[in-house]
């Protein structure tokens with residue numbers, strides 16, 4: 001799924017219509033990809049509560065709700081809606097010709113396998 005040096009294809013734009021989110025594993029990372037009224041956002045997809053699949057949760061505006069116990073995150077910032085100390089990693093996202101790509105802020109798990 002690689003494209004250029006550090007951008008990775010995550011999905012086709014049609015797989016995640018406005019107002020929805022999806023879960024994908026990219027380069028060993030679980031990512032929650034969200035389409036907020038046509039704007040792409042991607043955060044760490046593992047809920048910090050008990051590892052729930054955030055990307056399969058309900059998106060309402062920019063707030064993504066974990067399907068397991070209801071923790072809520074702003075996909076534009078990664079911040080938990082109640083606790084300011086809980087924050088998901090936010091990944092860069094861009095769409096090119098109908099395909100969506102993500103770029104991670106730090107090296108992925110593969111960097112530890114040398």
Ligand code: FES
Pocket residue numbers: 047048049050051052053066067068069070071
């Ligand atoms: S695992 Fe996400 S709220 Fe519990």
